[in-house]
Structures are given as structure tokens and as C-alpha cells.
Amino acid sequence: MAPKLLVWYDRHARVLPWRILPGGGTPDPYRIWLSEVMLQQTTVAAVKDYFLRFTALWPTVQDLAAAEDAHVMAEWAGLGYYARARNLLACARQVAHAGGFPEDRGGLRALPGIGPYTSAAIAAIAYDQPETVVDGNVERVVSRLFAVETPLPAAKPELTALAETLTPHIRPGDFAQAMMDLGATICTPRSPACGICPLLDDCDARAAGIAADLPRKAPKAAKPDRTGIAWVARHGDSLVLEERPAKGLLGGTLAFPSSGWDGCDLPPPGDADWTEIGHVRHVFTHFNLSLQVLIGDMPNSPERGHLVLLHDIDRNALPGLMRKVWDMARANMAA
């Protein structure tokens, strides 16, 4: 099974900015780590430009370790799951101080932002160790190969154990990447291309005609609707922005001052005659948010946040939700 998949990988491996093609040389652990952290919960297409930009700005882990927190947060803006950016920096500094990355899964696992998946991926891909890498792609491929009917997430241990039986002692890194490429390009969630799958003859789900129905999933909980207010506070030719608390939702990102959307109620950044200019909607993992956007001229200095010249506001340094608020405010001010 593994040899068959490796033959397929040698012909069909995706060309990716962080990937060394089969026989192409030795991977740089820094680049593998950076790409794997960016790829957590995030698609390859979304990651590519961020990866190129990060590696251009910070070519080594020492460079990244020396970067300013705010600079890294600004470069990460738009990628989502901002705890990853904070952990990235903490990890870079720990690794730079230690003089390099640990080369075993256990050592990697102890670093900030590196869990079961990422530790196995770095050990296998960067150090070619026979670790079994299990991400969402692999769970799907394995559930089909063995026709596992147990719903996720309960099936996770079973799928991991089955995946371990597949991992070869030769080229485990290429095998791990091959499994993920297969899941991303052929063994896809909705309409798997079984006709061109190199593992067609090994697949129990295909034989049973249920490949597209696996993996089964437990029903998802409904997400609540929440509301809040965002204030676009003008003071001269500046607006008020603030850095959100380091932990929690959108932690450490740049934002327009807002009321709490999760219970606590925060005040506006100052006194003004507020005018509603609309609502922005945003979907988080666990709730839907509708934010009322208020704009106003504040005669006094802000009581929260800090003033940023309109000219200096960088849309790209804001997370997605705040880009929506900024776009709405800019359209309103232009009118």
C-alpha cells in the first residue's frame, strides 16, 4: 500500500513553496514548521502568500525570534486563529535560544503551538522519522480505506491506530505528504475521484460504494447569534484603534473599540454624537456576530485605545471582522 502511494507521489506531488520534491534535497525545519503552523485549520491556497512574505521578511528562526510582536501580528492579520501567531513567536524565541529545533516528536510536541499533528509532521517531513501524521485529510483517507463507520470525533483514536499500520519505515516523510496530497486532490470530502485513485483496489469504502459518505460525523451544535457595537471614533484627521487583550477572541489584534460581544459591556472610547452607518456580520466557530457600526466626531481625546492618522490605517493589518468595519466607515466618510 505505501509503495504504491509513493510511486503516485513521485509523479503527482503538489509543488508548494515550502516543499522539497522527492529527491530534491534536505528540508529546512524552520520552513517546514512555519508552513505547518500556518496550515493548521487553513487551506494551502490561503497560506501560500503569507508563507512567502514571512520567509522573505524573516528567512531564519533567529530572524523571526528577533521580530517585534506587533509586526508579526500585523503580518498574520487575515489568516485567522491569532493564538497561532502568538505561539509562533514564543516558539521561535524558544527555538532560537536553544540553538535549533528538537529533532524528535516528543521534543517538538513540548513547544508552543505544536500539538499531536504538527509534531508528527515536522518529525516526519523535516527529519524523515517514521511518525504517523494524522490530519483531517488522513482521517478521511483512512476512514475510507478501512470503511470505518464510527462517527468523528469519536473515531479519531481508531483512525490514528489504523493510519499507524500504514506508515512505512522508508520515506515516512514523503508518505505523510502523499497521504495529505491524496486527501486534498483525489480523496476529497464530497466527490472523491475514485476513478483515478492509486489506492482504488485497496479501498473498502469504494468496494462497498460508500466512499463519498465517509467519514461519518456527529451532528453539529447550532451556533447562537450575538450582537455588539463597534465605534468609529473620529478626532481631527485620526481614528481610534486599540489592541485587543492578548488572550481570547481575536487576541492581540488591532481593532476598532467595541462593546463586549460575549457578555461584558465596554463603554465607547469617548463622548460623541454617534450615528449608525450599518451592521457588519461575521461568523466565528461558535457564534454568529452582528456588529452595529457607529461613527462620530469626538471633541476630546479617547478614553480607550489610541489615535491613528486616517492616512496611516493599514487595512491589511486588521483581522477580517475589522476590515469589514473599516470598509464600511471609509465608504461612509467618502460620501
Added chain:
DNA sequence: ATCCCGGTCA
């Protein structure tokens, strides 16, 4: 406009 997809941490 919805639904679906995906790792780590406390």
C-alpha cells in the same frame, strides 16, 4: 447566502 472544512490549548 449558507454550509463545510480544519489543529491546539485550557
Added chain:
DNA sequence: TGACCGGGAT
């Protein structure tokens, strides 16, 4: 177990 986002498919 629940808290954490944004992009792509339908």
C-alpha cells in the same frame, strides 16, 4: 469539552 477564523464549495 469548548474557545478560536477565514476561505472555498454548493
